[in-house]
Amino acid sequence: MSYLNEVFGLRGRTAVVTGGSSGIGRAMAVALGRAGARVLVVARREAPMAEVVAELRGYGAVGHAISADLADRAAVAAVIDKIICGYGEPDVLINSAGVNRRPPLDELTEDDWDVTLAANLTAPFLLGQAFGPRMAARGWGRIINVVSQQAFRAYGNSGAYGAAKAGLVGLTRSQAEAWSRHGVCCNAIAPGVVHTPLTEPVFADPATVARHAARTMIGRNGVPQDFGACAIFLASNAAVAVTGQTLFVDGGYSAT
Ligand SMILES: NC(=O)c1ccc[n+]([C@@H]2O[C@H](COP(=O)([O-])OP(=O)(O)OC[C@H]3O[C@@H](n4cnc5c(N)ncnc54)[C@H](OP(=O)(O)O)[C@@H]3O)[C@@H](O)[C@H]2O)c1
Numbered sequence: 703m704s705y706l707n708e709v710f711g712l713r714g715r716t717a718v719v720t721g722g723s724s725g726i727g728r729a730m731a732v733a734l735g736r737a738g739a740r741v742l743v744v745a746r747r748e749a750p751m752a753e754v755v756a757e758l759r760g761y762g763a764v765g766h767a768i769s770a771d772l773a774d775r776a777a778v779a780a781v782i783d784k785i786i787c788g789y790g791e792p793d794v795l796i797n798s799a800g801v802n803r804r805p806p807l808d809e810l811t812e813d814d815w816d817v818t819l820a821a822n823l824t825a826p827f828l829l830g831q832a833f834g835p836r837m838a839a840r841g842w843g844r845i846i847n848v849v850s851q852q853a854f855r856a857y858g859n860s861g862a863y864g865a866a867k868a869g870l871v872g873l874t875r876s877q878a879e880a881w882s883r884h885g886v887c888c889n890a891i892a893p894g895v896v897h898t899p900l901t902e903p904v905f906a907d908p909a910t911v912a913r914h915a916a917r918t919m920i921g922r923n924g925v926p927q928d929f930g931a932c933a934i935f936l937a938s939n940a941a942v943a944v945t946g947q948t949l950f951v952d953g954g955y956s957a958t
Pocket residue numbers: 720721722723724725726727744745746747748750770771772773797798799800801821848849850851892893894895896897898899900901
């Protein structure tokens with residue numbers, strides 16, 4: 703056990719998980735807590751965050767909730783202050799908060815574009831700018847950005863969403879370039895089609911669900927639990943030489 707703790711254990715680490723109150727982010731937040739990290743969940747709604755904090759407590763882990771609209775720059779700045787003043791500088795940053803406005807491109811409004819870019823790309827940039835250099839100064843850190851298949855290919859009205867996620871893949875490389883030599887490994891995780899509140903409209907159509915599942919190599923679509931251990935890996939000492947990469951946690955969806 704001591705070897706596993708040495709390579710994967712997160713005791714003594716503080717992890718910020720945006721979007722940690724639902725879906726993929728929630729599974730990653732709980733996994734990190736169970737691996738020993740103190741977890742700071744950031745999202746807008748208080749009630750789902752309280753549930754996650756309670757779930758963490760049930761595992762003997764420590765979690766705190768910070769409510770903020772990450773599409774609002776002033777709110778992001780306030781969150782950064784709150785985290786640093788209230789909990790200290792984090793060791794791990796996971797950007798999982800995301801919105802999914804995807805009308806056909808012809809109907810995409812400037813507001814759709816602004817909100818999508820703000821929540822899905824600018825917030826990870828601002829949080830990275832606040833925490834990345836501090837992690838580098840301390841000689842250890844991990845940044846994990848949740849991206850999408852649509853960072854790499856168009857399907858289903860990728861519009862602003864795909865553009866933001868492609869930007870986030872590029873940002874991940876830039877962060878890795880800037881801070882890896884100071885012990886801060888920065889990677890992206892690309893899910894396949896995962897059943898969460900975000901994808902309820904997709905999962906409402908059995909034919910679409912079956913079509914996506916058939917395209918995977920494991921024969922099923924994703925579930926949030928697929929992401930817990932992967933997040934532990936990328937957040938841990940085990941990933942010391944893994945940086946600037948996108949890990950596809952998609953059951954082989956992108957390999958077909
Ligand atoms: N599910 C998939 O198939 C899939 C595939 C590829 C990529 N992804 C990506 O995976 C990430 C997680 O998605 P999910 O499927 O787990 O979605 P989800 O269950 O809907 O969770 C989204 C999370 O983000 C938070 N959030 C959304 N907008 C926010 C804002 N403006 N400020 C603060 N928090 C905000 C939500 O909490 P509040 O609503 O309370 O703010 C919630 O915690 C996203 O980045 C998404 O793009 C998902």
